[in-house]
Structure formats: structure tokens, C-alpha cells
Amino acid sequence: MRIYISRDMASVALGADDVARAFEEAGCDVVRTGSRGLFSIEPLVEVEQDGARIGYGPVGPQDVAAVLDGSHAARLGRVDDLPFFASQQRFTFARCGLTDPVSLDDYQAHGGWKGLERARSLPSAEVVEIVTASGLRGRGGAGFPTGIKWKTVLDARSADKFIVCNADEGDSGTFADRMLMEGDPYCLIEGMAIAAHAVGAGHGYIYVRSEYPFAIRTMRAAIEASAHLVAPFTLEVREGAGAYVCGEETALLDSIEGKRGQVRAKPPLPALQGLFGKPTVINNVLSLAAVPFILAEGAEAYASVGFGRSRGTMPVQLAGNVRHGGLYEVGFGITLGELVNDVGGGTASGRAVRAVQVGGPLGAYFPPSMFHLPFDYESFAQAGGLIGHAGITVFDDSVDMAHMARFALKFCAAESCGKCTPCRIGSTRGVEIMDHIIAARGGAPASRTRQEDTGYLGKALYSRAPDRIDVSVDAQVGLLRDLSDVMKHGSLCALGGFTPYPVLSALDYFPEDFGASSPVTEAAE
Known part of the structure; x- marks a missing residue:
């Protein structure tokens, strides 16, 4: 049996x-x-x-x-036939759970290598056009069109070009990259080989965080077993050392080069001067793993699924206080409420859902009143959030949102590479302001003199009123909003730039947890 x-x-x-x-x-x-x-x-x-x-x-x-x-x-x-699986649209994860991950025969028997075979029968430029027509966008962050990135590298003049897969899955509540590398590694290898043919690259790197030993072992075994099938393209795995900032593409490149992972200024773009100064395609695991389906089935088959400018499917990851946690691949357009309540089954604790965070530790918090939002890039951006890697973390009504805002700032302070001032200093100052706000909920004085408060918060507020300052919660919240604005628009990369998303959304939708009087309508103004 x-x-x-x-x-x-x-x-x-x-x-x-x-x-x-x-x-x-x-x-x-x-x-x-x-x-x-x-x-x-x-x-x-x-x-x-x-x-x-x-x-x-x-x-x-x-x-x-x-x-x-x-x-x-x-x-x-x-x-x-289970409802959780029957309602999915599995393009990227069609084989995951069905096949032996390192069996070449199993992979081929379930449709493997068809995309690469078709790609190699076409000119490079036509492959890029197919990916562009599919509407595929980056599945790890801002959702930049994959075809445009590939076209830039294709047009760059260089004898050496690279394909880099960002598998540094550092966001809390996300596990799709790990699941695919452990469950269907040849899919990622095939996607990278197609990308290499499309832009003229000879070598590729898969940058995996060291906390994923199973994925690293499986990917290395799969690379060795499939080397003859993807030649002359060659591949290797590079292990990260656990720095969250190395999920940012330029810090990742520095890490591969053996340097300390720090964010690079742009321009130049990595597509023109990337790894070792050469034109480089950098894509997330889920972006590259979607490519074999697109080449095998055609751009129209992929683009026919989705919502608005967000085409194809997204492997959504449900985590936190949720009854049915796991990976659910579906076309863009399903609402946030359907994902949390219908697919996820609500909270595991049985209490009411109070908030969900979408997009990892730097994603915005949304209350149930926002559950009508369609799950796509533009809708979330308009609502002050981001999809990111499509991780959804669920919280019940016992959560303290002031502490969650403080956690975001503390996380940024701990993980900052230190290169830019808004991220390095702003996150630390933000933690101090949050400590004042949380303390004030217990009855801190409404005002202080210059002699009574010489800390950062006091110095910042004295610049507005030289004698006696207002240290009420509303005043401190105003200072926190000012600081968030500086971090959002002044940081060098998304680590500092996105940290305000959880902070501001917690302030806007849950002001009562901060002791603030400003409702969301005033905050939006």
C-alpha cells in the first residue's frame, strides 16, 4: 500500500x-x-x-x-474535495503536496519542464513579451511588473548577467517561499532557467535565510539533480545570516558579494548595475515560480484570472490567531473578509476578530470594518496598506494595538542596517514616544516644564512651546505622526519607509488603545 x-x-x-x-x-x-x-x-x-x-x-x-x-x-x-482546497486556483502550487519534491520523474509526469521547453524554442525578446502580457508583478513587495524588469536586463549590454532569487522570507506569518522550495523545488529552478534564457544570463543565485535548513537541503539536491536539464545555466544556493534587511534587494546583493548587508542608493538600478556590478534580475520566489505556468499555458491563461491591474493568483498565507492557518492560492479580487472569515474560519480562540495585519511586520492593521477590501495591490495601497508577500496575521479582541505599534518601531530599530538617519534614529525615537504614550494611559501629567522633562520627547515638544509643554497623549500622538511622515518619505529603503504603516493604521483605526481623542476621520484629514 x-x-x-x-x-x-x-x-x-x-x-x-x-x-x-x-x-x-x-x-x-x-x-x-x-x-x-x-x-x-x-x-x-x-x-x-x-x-x-x-x-x-x-x-x-x-x-x-x-x-x-x-x-x-x-x-x-x-x-x-475539502472546501479549503476545492475553492483554490492553484497555478504556482499545483504540484505541492502531490509529488516527491526531488524526483525528476515525478516533476516531469506532472507537467514539469514544459515552460522551459517552450521558452527555449522562442527568441529571448518574445519570452519577455509573454511574461509582460501575463501581467505578472513582483510577489514580494511593491508589485513591480516582472516583464519590465526583465526587459531592462535584456536590453543592458554586458557579457555577464545574473538571475538572483530572493528567498529571504523574513516577514512574520509568511511561509510560501519555504513551502515551495521544500515541496516543489524544480518549479523554482525552471522559472529561473526561463528567466536566464529571457535576458541572457549564465548564472543564478538563490539567497535563502539560514533558518530554513530543510529548504536549503532540498534546493541543493534539486539543483544537482537537474543541472543537465538547465545547462548551460548554472545555479547555487547562498545562505543568509538572519538579517531582515537582506530581504531588500540591494542589501541582499551586498550579502551575496560577501559584504555587510546594507541598502544601496538608487540609481543605479540592479537591473543595470546589480550583482558584482553586472545587470541582474532580482525576483521573489513566488514571481519566478509563476513563470513556468505562464510559458506552458500562455499569457492569456494567467492574465484571465485576477482583479484590475493585479493579474494571476496570489498564494495567501493565513497565520496568527486563526482557525485554519495555511496557504491558500487564489486569484486577486477575493475580499479580505472572505479570506479571514470564510477561508480562515475566524479566530482560533473563538473570540471576535479585532485586527488583521497584511504584508508582514511592516504591513498595515485593518479592522473588520475594512474587510470589504478586495485583495489586490491598488485597493490596499489606496487604503494605506500593502499586500507585500501576502501574509495575513489575525488578532482577536484581546490585542493591545498600542503595544503592536511599539513592536513595529522596536522591530525596525533592531533590524535597521543603520545606513540612513530616518530609519536608524527615527525608529529608536519612535519607541521612546510610544513608551510615553503607553505610560500616559496610566495617568501621566498633562504638562511639564523644561526642567522636569529633558528627554527626547520634551526637547521635541519644547521647539513648539518654549516654556511649558503639552505632553498630553494627543500631543505625543501628533509628534509620532510627524516622525512617521519623516520615516516614510526620507528612509532609503522599505524597512524605514514601511514601518509607519502599522503605526499609523493602529493610530487611525484603534485610537482608543492610545488614549487619543482623534478619530480616523480627523487623522485622515
Whole structure:
């Protein structure tokens, strides 16, 4: 009897290795796959019966006999028929959870290499045109059109060009990059090989954070096994050392070059002077992994799904206090409320949802009153937020939003590369202001003299009133807004520039947690 069990890091953390060992000891043929993406049913065991795979989960080592005779209470039936999976549009993650990640035969049997085969039958410029027509945009940050980036590198004159995959998945509540590298590594390799053909690059780097040992091991094994198929293009994995700022593309390039990860000033753009000063394509894992589908199925098939200027699908990651956490790939346009309540099932605690943070630790917080927002780049930008890597972290009504705003500033202070003043100093000063605000909720004095307050907050406010200053919460909130404006528009990269998003959204939508009197309408004005 053939049994399928995930080897994904999340599944292993929940006991998948012990479960697999128990089935092997029972004489079963066990195939280790990637994760399907619904962690509440992991460890998931799928039993092959009459050409179909019947799922059971979660399963423990003691459940082997009950699974094999079909009597286990956690029998799920066909996993594809579960509501969580049946409503998805899996373009990028179509194979994840189905195949042996390092089996070349498995990958080819499930449609692998078709995109690369078609790409290599076309001129480079035509491949770039297909990617441009698909509407594919960067899946890791600002959503810059992928085809335009590739066209810039294609047109650059240089004997050497590089493809760099940004797999430094540092945002809290995100795991799509890791899941794909562990569950379908050849998809990423194929996407990078297509990019190399499209722009004329000879070598590529996959920059993976060191906290992903399973992904690193799987990618290296897959690169070695597929080297003959993607030649003359060559690939290697570079491990990061845990710096969040190295998720920014120019800091990542410095890290690959062996330097301290610091943000570079732009221009020059990496597409013109990137890695080792050469023209470089830098894309996120999900951007590159979407390319094989686009080349194999055509630009129209990809562009026909989506909403507005956001085309194709997005692997949304549901995390935090949510009942059904996991990866859900769907076309742009689904509302935030549908993702949190219908797909995610609301909070795991059973309490009311109070806020969700979209886009990682530097993403904006949204209350349920904003759940009508369609999940696409423009709608979120207009609402003062960003999609980023599409991580959604859910909080129930026990959360203190003032402390969450402080956390964003503290996170920025800890992770700043230190190159620009707004990020390096602004985040630290922001933490100090937040400490004043949180303390004031407990009854701090409404005003102080110059002699009574010589700290940063006092000095900043004395510039407005030289004798006696107003240190009420509203005054401190005003100073925090001024500081956020400087960070947003003066920082060199998105680390300092995006930190104001969680701070300002918490102030706008949850002013009561700060003791402030200004409602969202006044804040918007």
C-alpha cells in the first residue's frame, strides 16, 4: 500500500517523521511529499486506493492500524474535495503536496519542464513579451511588473548577467517561499532557467535565510539533480545570516558579494548595475515560480484570472490567531473578509476578530470594518496598506494595538542596517514616544516644564512651546505622526519607509488603545 506523508518543515514539527516511520514499519511504501498547505490537518496521511488518494489527519504514530483499515475518525476523504482546497486556483502550487519534491520523474509526469521547453524554442525578446502580457508583478513587495524588469536586463549590454532569487522570507506569518522550495523545488529552478534564457544570463543565485535548513537541503539536491536539464545555466544556493534587511534587494546583493548587508542608493538600478556590478534580475520566489505556468499555458491563461491591474493568483498565507492557518492560492479580487472569515474560519480562540495585519511586520492593521477590501495591490495601497508577500496575521479582541505599534518601531530599530538617519534614529525615537504614550494611559501629567522633562520627547515638544509643554497623549500622538511622515518619505529603503504603516493604521483605526481623542476621520484629514 502506498502512503503519502509530507516532509515539509511544518509537518515535521508536528510529528510527520514519526508517523512516516510507523507506516514504514507496518510494511507500507511511504512517499514523502511537500505539504498541501492546511496545517490544522497535519500530519496528513494520504492512502492510495483505486487511483485516488484518501486523506486522514491529523494522524499520530499510534493511528497506523486505524488508517490502514479505514476506521480512523479523522478520515477526510479526497483532500482535493475539502472546501479549503476545492475553492483554490492553484497555478504556482499545483504540484505541492502531490509529488516527491526531488524526483525528476515525478516533476516531469506532472507537467514539469514544459515552460522551459517552450521558452527555449522562442527568441529571448518574445519570452519577455509573454511574461509582460501575463501581467505578472513582483510577489514580494511593491508589485513591480516582472516583464519590465526583465526587459531592462535584456536590453543592458554586458557579457555577464545574473538571475538572483530572493528567498529571504523574513516577514512574520509568511511561509510560501519555504513551502515551495521544500515541496516543489524544480518549479523554482525552471522559472529561473526561463528567466536566464529571457535576458541572457549564465548564472543564478538563490539567497535563502539560514533558518530554513530543510529548504536549503532540498534546493541543493534539486539543483544537482537537474543541472543537465538547465545547462548551460548554472545555479547555487547562498545562505543568509538572519538579517531582515537582506530581504531588500540591494542589501541582499551586498550579502551575496560577501559584504555587510546594507541598502544601496538608487540609481543605479540592479537591473543595470546589480550583482558584482553586472545587470541582474532580482525576483521573489513566488514571481519566478509563476513563470513556468505562464510559458506552458500562455499569457492569456494567467492574465484571465485576477482583479484590475493585479493579474494571476496570489498564494495567501493565513497565520496568527486563526482557525485554519495555511496557504491558500487564489486569484486577486477575493475580499479580505472572505479570506479571514470564510477561508480562515475566524479566530482560533473563538473570540471576535479585532485586527488583521497584511504584508508582514511592516504591513498595515485593518479592522473588520475594512474587510470589504478586495485583495489586490491598488485597493490596499489606496487604503494605506500593502499586500507585500501576502501574509495575513489575525488578532482577536484581546490585542493591545498600542503595544503592536511599539513592536513595529522596536522591530525596525533592531533590524535597521543603520545606513540612513530616518530609519536608524527615527525608529529608536519612535519607541521612546510610544513608551510615553503607553505610560500616559496610566495617568501621566498633562504638562511639564523644561526642567522636569529633558528627554527626547520634551526637547521635541519644547521647539513648539518654549516654556511649558503639552505632553498630553494627543500631543505625543501628533509628534509620532510627524516622525512617521519623516520615516516614510526620507528612509532609503522599505524597512524605514514601511514601518509607519502599522503605526499609523493602529493610530487611525484603534485610537482608543492610545488614549487619543482623534478619530480616523480627523487623522485622515
